[in-house]
Amino acid sequence: MMKQLPLLLLFSLLTGNSSACTNADSKVISTEGTDVILPCSPSTRENLQNKLFDWKKVGQGGATHHKVFMWDSAVHYDRHSGQSEQFKGRVSHFQNELQHGNASIVIRETKVIDSGSYSCVFPKLQPREEFCIELVVSASPKPHVKTIDQANSWSLLQCEVHGAHPEPKVEWRNSSGNILPAEEPQVSERGGSYDVILQTTVTKTDNYSCVSTQEEIKHQISAETLVHISGAASEPHVTILEETKDWSLLQCEVLGAFPKPLLQWTDSSGNTVPAAEPQVSERGGSYDVTLQTTVRKTDNYSCVASQEEIKSKPAHIYVSLSGEEPERRSGSITGWIILSAVLGAVLFVVLVVLVVGGIVVVRVVSKDRNKLNQLNEKIEKLEDDQKKTSSQDTLPADSVADPPENKILLESDQ
Incomplete structure (x- = not known):
């Protein structure tokens, strides 16, 4: 030593x-x-x-x-x-x-x-x-999450990360992975370690996660909490699970809902689309519900979650099927409109021809009938004159023959 x-x-x-x-x-x-x-x-x-x-x-x-x-x-x-x-x-x-x-x-x-x-x-x-x-x-401790205040329509959530190194980036996210607006994080340092507190207010029933990310060491860890907001309906989430050129398998999912929601698929016209039996699971008094349907037409489809008197905002999804007939895909209504227009035009032309033709016939017949009446009047006058002349002669009455009927008839009067 x-x-x-x-x-x-x-x-x-x-x-x-x-x-x-x-x-x-x-x-x-x-x-x-x-x-x-x-x-x-x-x-x-x-x-x-x-x-x-x-x-x-x-x-x-x-x-x-x-x-x-x-x-x-x-x-x-x-x-x-x-x-x-x-x-x-x-x-x-x-x-x-x-x-x-x-x-x-x-x-x-x-x-x-x-x-x-x-x-x-x-x-x-x-x-x-x-x-x-x-x-x-x-040091990458798991975040600790808790609800520090709540009402019927909102909850105030707090996430705490203690003793982390390097300094983490802390975020709140919903079940879809979207980052939620939050207050400014409260950060303190001691001995090279960091404590971070982050708060956010939520207004929807959902699963929320606090995510702690340390970019320098490529590390991420999270903690999750289920929040039930009694005054709001859970919004459905829709996805295409599988598809071919002829059909698509759609899924609608609602997480953490209370009371238990009723899910329904509808098309763009509001018609109910047949679906499989809903899959329902319960945890902590809240419900997760999944509803699947198979569609075979190109259209906009919607999933609606209803909870007694509460109805959520519908979730929409557009499905385009490449194997569907072109007429159906482009819209059969348009085809019917074009066909109706063509038929209407043809009918109109026919009616015009018939009406015009009828007027011509009526006018021709009326003109010929006037001439005929004048001619018949002349014939009747000649017959009367002939009778007067015959009555003055001495011939026997039975030798006088009845004159022939000389009236001219129109072919249409026979």
């Missing part, structure tokens, strides 16, 4: 208290409570058994804060006075790997406070070599 301390003091004088470690050569991510290896080797990969290397934890701005581990020709500190209290009894090296140039160290049971920049220095090598390693010790 007495021999070791002067050597450590000499090492401190040789290396000084400054470090040029500004940009990390590598980044190591560890989870709090686990062991982590910080790698380091000189470029020459030479035997380090009789060499000198030193590990330090570098503070912001390049100032050295903590001495982590030192090796100098089999003399090193671990649990000794030269080592920072934070690392005593927690750091070791790879004794059997020194001959292969391995100067890596192991930090056991990492803590969030261990996060930061570390320098591994070979001060006696020519040229001097220094390597920088950034250590991120992550």
Whole structure:
């Protein structure tokens, strides 16, 4: 021990208290409570058994804060006075790997406070070599969610994340994954760990999640809570589960509803679409209901959830079937309109021809009848004159023959 301390003091004088470690050569991510290896080797990969290397934890701005581990020709500190209290009894090296140039160290049971920049220095090598390693010790606690206030038409939810590192991004989301409007998060820091509180007010019955995301370590964790709003109906969610060119399988889903809702599929005309038996499950006094239907026509379909006197806003979905007949897909009503217009035009032309023809016939017949009447009047006058002449003659009455009927009749009068 007495021999070791002067050597450590000499090492401190040789290396000084400054470090040029500004940009990390590598980044190591560890989870709090686990062991982590910080790698380091000189470029020459030479035997380090009789060499000198030193590990330090570098503070912001390049100032050295903590001495982590030192090796100098089999003399090193671990649990000794030269080592920072934070690392005593927690750091070791790879004794059997020194001959292969391995100067890596192991930090056991990492803590969030261990996060930061570390320098591994070979001060006696020519040229001097220094390597920088950034250590991120992550703490990713699961969010805690609770309802802190509520009424018939709303609930105030609070999400708390305690002791997280790196600082997490906290969000509230509904069952569809949409981010909800929320208050400004309340953030506090202690010992490198972060506490975050986020509140939001919801007005619909649904499953809500608080999501904590730490982008730096690519980690995400969430907690869920079911909220029942008695004064509002749960909105249905509709999806296409499966489809071909001839049919589509639609699904309508309502989560966390109370009282138990009645689901119904309708087409664009408001007609009820036949569906399978609804699938109903109950949890905590709330109901999850799923209703499926198979449709074979291109149309807009709607799913409506009704709860006694409460009716939700319908959820709509458009279905286009490529295998449907073109006439049906483009709209049979349009075809009937065109056909009716053509038939109407033809009928109109026929009626016009008939009416015009009738007027001509009537006029021709009337004109001929007037001439006929005049001719008959002349014939009758001639007959009367003939009778008068015959009555003056002495011929016997029976010798006089009846005159023939000379009236001219129109063919139409016969």
